[in-house]
Amino acid sequence: MTEINGVMMQYFQAYVSNDGTHWETLKNQVKDLADAGFTTLWLPPAFKGSEGIQDVGYTAYDLFDLGEFDQKGTVRTKYGTRDQYLAAIQAAQQQGMQVYADAVLSHKTGGDEAEVVEAIAEQMDDQQWAFRGVIPTGTIPSQVIKILSQFTFPGRNGKYSDLTWHGRHFDRVYHNLDKPGDSQRDRFTNRTLYRLKDKEFETDVDPRYCLQAFLTSCAIDTTHPKVQEELKQWGEWILDTTGVNGFRLDAIAHIQASFCIEWLTHLRRFANREVFAVGDYWADDVESLHEFIHQTNGQLSLFDVPLHYNFHRASRANGNFDMRRILNGSLMREQPSLAVTFVESHASQPLQLQESVVEPWFKPLAYALILLRREGYPCVFYADYYGAHYRDKGQDGKEHEVWLNAHRWLLDKFLYARQRFAYGAQYDYFDHPDCIGWTRLGNSPESKAMAVVMSDGAGGSKWMEVGRSNAVFRDITEHVAEPIRTNEHGWGDFCCNGGSVSVWVEGE
Numbered sequence: 001m002t003e004i005n006g007v008m009m010q011y012f013q014a015y016v017s018n019d020g021t022h023w024e025t026l027k028n029q030v031k032d033l034a035d036a037g038f039t040t041l042w043l044p045p046a047f048k049g050s051e052g053i054q055d056v057g058y059t060a061y062d063l064f065d066l067g068e069f070d071q072k073g074t075v076r077t078k079y080g081t082r083d084q085y086l087a088a089i090q091a092a093q094q095q096g097m098q099v100y101a102d103a104v105l106s107h108k109t110g111g112d113e114a115e116v117v118e119a120i121a122e123q124m125d126d127q128q129w130a131f132r133g134v135i136p137t138g139t140i141p142s143q144v145i146k147i148l149s150q151f152t153f154p155g156r157n158g159k160y161s162d163l164t165w166h167g168r169h170f171d172r173v174y175h176n177l178d179k180p181g182d183s184q185r186d187r188f189t190n191r192t193l194y195r196l197k198d199k200e201f202e203t204d205v206d207p208r209y210c211l212q213a214f215l216t217s218c219a220i221d222t223t224h225p226k227v228q229e230e231l232k233q234w235g236e237w238i239l240d241t242t243g244v245n246g247f248r249l250d251a252i253a254h255i256q257a258s259f260c261i262e263w264l265t266h267l268r269r270f271a272n273r274e275v276f277a278v279g280d281y282w283a284d285d286v287e288s289l290h291e292f293i294h295q296t297n298g299q300l301s302l303f304d305v306p307l308h309y310n311f312h313r314a315s316r317a318n319g320n321f322d323m324r325r326i327l328n329g330s331l332m333r334e335q336p337s338l339a340v341t342f343v344e345s346h347a348s349q350p351l352q353l354q355e356s357v358v359e360p361w362f363k364p365l366a367y368a369l370i371l372l373r374r375e376g377y378p379c380v381f382y383a384d385y386y387g388a389h390y391r392d393k394g395q396d397g398k399e400h401e402v403w404l405n406a407h408r409w410l411l412d413k414f415l416y417a418r419q420r421f422a423y424g425a426q427y428d429y430f431d432h433p434d435c436i437g438w439t440r441l442g443n444s445p446e447s448k449a450m451a452v453v454m455s456d457g458a459g460g461s462k463w464m465e466v467g468r469s470n471a472v473f474r475d476i477t478e479h480v481a482e483p484i485r486t487n488e489h490g491w492g493d494f495c496c497n498g499g500s501v502s503v504w505v506e507g508e
Contacts, residue, residue, distance in 0.1 A: 005418045006377060007037055008100070012044040013383040013404075014346040015390035016078070018053045023080035023088040030088070034095035037415030041092055042248050042379065044346075045102040046077065046085050050110025050217075053078050056346070057102065058250060059109040059217075062153050063234050064160040066241075071155035072110060089242055098245035100276065101238060105231055105263070106254040108165060109217040111148030114177055117167040118142045119194035142197045146177040149218050160237060163230050171199040171221040222259040235267045239275070246276030249300070253281050257295035264299055278302065278340045278377075282347065282354060284309040286329045293338060304331040304339045304376065308356065311343055311369075315362035319457040319499070322433045326369065336375035343367055344381040350402045351392045360405045361499055364477075365454045367407070368501045371414045372452050373438065374426045385411055413476050413503065421450035421505050427465055435460035437494060441467045449473075451494045454501035461495035466506070473504040 016022055026041070033041070045057025048065035052072040055061075065071055066082040075081065089099045120142050151165035174193050199221060221227055238244065252260060260279070268275050277300035281292055286306045293302065307330035314321035331339035343366040347354045358366055363384060370378040382388075387406030393399050424443035430436045434457035440450045449466040451473060466473070467490045474483045479502050486492040496502040 004039065005422055006039045007371065007415060007418065008040040008042055008340070008377065008379040009033060009038045009385065010342070010345060010379055010381050011041045012056075012079075012346065013381065013388055014056055014349055014352055015388060015392065016044070016056075016382075018078045020053065020076045020078070020080045022078070023084035026088040027084075027091045030092045030095050030097065034092075034097055036412050037419045038097065038380070040098040040100065040245075042100045043085075043089075043102060044079060045104055045250075046079065047104075048072055048074075048077060058104060060104040060107065061110045061151070062156060063104070064237065065153070065156055069153075069155040069159075071153065086242060089244060093243070093245075098276070099242075100246040100248050100278070101242060101244040102250060103235075103238075103247045104250045105220065105222070106251040107217065107219050108151055108170075111150050111165075111217065112152045112154065113148070113150035114146050115149045115167050116144060116146050117149070118197035119145050119147075119173070120197065121194055145173075145179075145194060147173045147175060147194075147218070148177065149173065161230065161233060163226065165218075167196060169221060169224055169227050170218040171196055171223075172219040173217060175217060219254065222256050228259065228262070231263060232266050235263060236270050239267060239271050245274075246278075249277060249279045251282075252279035252292070253283065257292060261296050261299050276301075280347075281305070286331060286334060289331055290335065293335060298338060301338045301340050301377065302331060303345075303379075304341045306330045307332050307339075307341055307370075308343065308345075308348065308358070311358045311362065311366040312348075312356045314456060315357075315359035315366075317456070319434065321456055323436045323454075323456055324430045324433060326430075326436070332370075332373075332376045339376040340379055341370040341376035342379040342381065343370065344384055345379075346381075349381075349383060349388075349404070351390075351394045351400060353395075355395075360407075362456070363405075363407055364410050365456065365501045367411060367414055368452055368454060368503065371411075371418050372422050372440070372450070372503065374422070374440070380411060410477060417450060417476060417503050417505055421448055423447055425467075429462050429464050432460070432462075434458065435462060435496070437462045437464055439464050439466045441465075448506040450506065451492065451504040452501065453494045453496045453504070455496055455498055457498060459496060459498040459500070461493050463491055463493055465489075465491050468506055471506050473506055474508045475502040475504050476508060477501065477503050 046066050048062045048071050049055025049057050050059040050061045052074045067077045068082040092099050149167040172195050264277055279300050279302050281302050284306050289302050327333040332341050343358050348356045383404045385408050388404040391401045422440050425441040428438045435455040437453035442449055449468050451464050451466055453462050469488050469490050471486050472483050479497050479500050484492050494504050
C-alpha cells in the first residue's frame with residue numbers, strides 16, 4: 001500500500017501552560033503521536049511576542065528571537081527556549097514526521113520606542129468603502145499621532161538581522177498614544193484606526209475580512225522593498241535554523257496575494273525542495289477562498305473555514321441540520337486538493353475572538369468526516385485530542401471557566417482506520433437529512449474495505465456497497481457490538497446509534 005494518508009496535528013491551543021515546558025513535552029510525545037498515525041505537526045509561533053511568556057505568539061514582536069534573547073521581560077517564550085524548540089523539531093523528524101512553523105508576516109506588536117507620524121483616522125465600519133477607493137485619496141485631512149512603531153530589538157542587538165522597523169514599514173495602526181482610549185483593549189467600542197499618510201491599503205485583499213487585522217498594533221506594508229527583503233531573509237533563516245518542512249501563514253487575508261506568491265517562490269528556490277504552505281484566511285465564504293486561490297495560482301493550501309462553520313452550525317441545530325448538505329460550500333467539496341480540513345482550532349475555541357465552537361457531541365461525527373474520507377488534508381486540534389481546562393474573560397467582560405473534552409480514544413480509532421482502511425474508491429450515501437454514510441473499497445485486492453455511517457438525529461442504518469461478498473464487518477468505535485455480514489453482492493446494512501458515528505471495518 002504505497003498511498004499515505006497524511007494527518008496533521010495542531011500541537012497547541014490558546015491556553016497552553018506558560019511554564020515553558022511545551023517543547024519538552026512535545027519531544028517526549030512525538031513517538032506516541034507518530035505511532036498513532038500523525039504524519040505532521042503544526043507548531044505554535046516560536047518567536048518572541050509582545051506579551052513575553054504570556055504570549056501565544058500572534059502579537060509578534062521579533063521573528064528572529066526563538067527564545068534566545070532577553071526581550072519583553074524573558075529569554076524563553078511561553079513554550080520554552082530556542083534549543084528546546086530545535087530539539088523538539090529534530091525529534092519529530094526522526095520519527096518520520098514533518099513539521100510546519102507558524103509564520104506571522106502581517107503585523108508587529110509591542111514597539112520599543114514611540115514615533116510621531118502623519119496619519120488619517122478612519123472608522124472601521126467605513127473601511128469597506130475606503131478599501132474599494134470610494135473615498136478618494138486626500139479628501140480626509142491627516143493628523144499628527146504618536147505610535148509605537150520603532151522596533152529596535154535591543155536584546156538581540158543586530159544578531160541575525162540589523163534592520164530596525166519604523167513607521168515607514170507599516171501602512172496602518174490601531175493605536176494613538178496621545179489618545180489612551182485608542183487601544184487594543186477597547187477594540188469592541190472604539191472603532192478608529194489610522195492609515196499612515198501616503199500609504200494605500202493592499203487593495204487585492206477582500207475588504208470584508210480585513211478589519212480584524214488592525215486589532216494588532218502595526219500592520220506591515222508588504223509593498224515596501226525593505227520589508228520584502230527582510231521577510232524573505234527571515235524565511236531563509238528559519239529554514240536553515242530549524243529545518244522545518246513548511247509553514248502555516250497567519251492572517252493571509254491581510255497580506256497581498258502577490259507577495260505570498262513571491263515569498264513562497266523565493267523560499268522554495270532557496271531550499272531547492274518542496275516547502276508546504278497553508279494559509280489562514282478566516283472567511284465563512286468559499287468564494288473568497290476560491291478568489292485567493294486564484295490570486296495565488298494555487299501555490300498554497302487554505303484552511304477549510306466554511307466546513308468548520310458547517311460543523312459549528314450542525315452541532316447547535318438540535319438534530320435539525322440537513323446532513324445531506326454538511327459538505328456544501330466547503331473547500332473539501334469544491335477544491336479538495338488545497339483544503340486543510342479541521343473541526344476546531346485555537347481561533348475558534350471558547351473565549352477566543354473568532355469563537356465558533358463545535359459542540360462535544362458532534363465532534364466525533366465531524367472528525368470522521370475529515371479523517372475517513374478521500375478529500376482534504378485533515379488537521380486534529382490539540383485540545384480535542386488531549387482536552388483542556390482554563391479560565392479567561394469573554395467578550396462579555398465576565399470570567400468563564402472552560403472544560404474541553406478529550407476525544408483521544410475515539411480519535412485514535414479513526415487514525416487507525418485512516419491508515420489501514422481509508423483507501424480506494426469512495427461511494428457516498430448522503431441521501432437522508434439525519435443519517436448519512438460512505439464506503440471505501442480499498443486500492444488493491446489485498447486491502448480491506450470500510451463503511452462509515454452517522455446520524456445527528458435518531459439511530460438508523462443504510463444499505464451500502466463495500467465490494468466484499470459474505471464478509472464480516474465490526475464497528476471499531478464499539479458503539480454497536482454486533483458484527484454485520486454483507487450479502488453475496490457485497491452490500492451490507494450498516495447502522496449507527498442516535499447522535500453518533502460507527503466505523504465498520506472488514507475482518508477486524
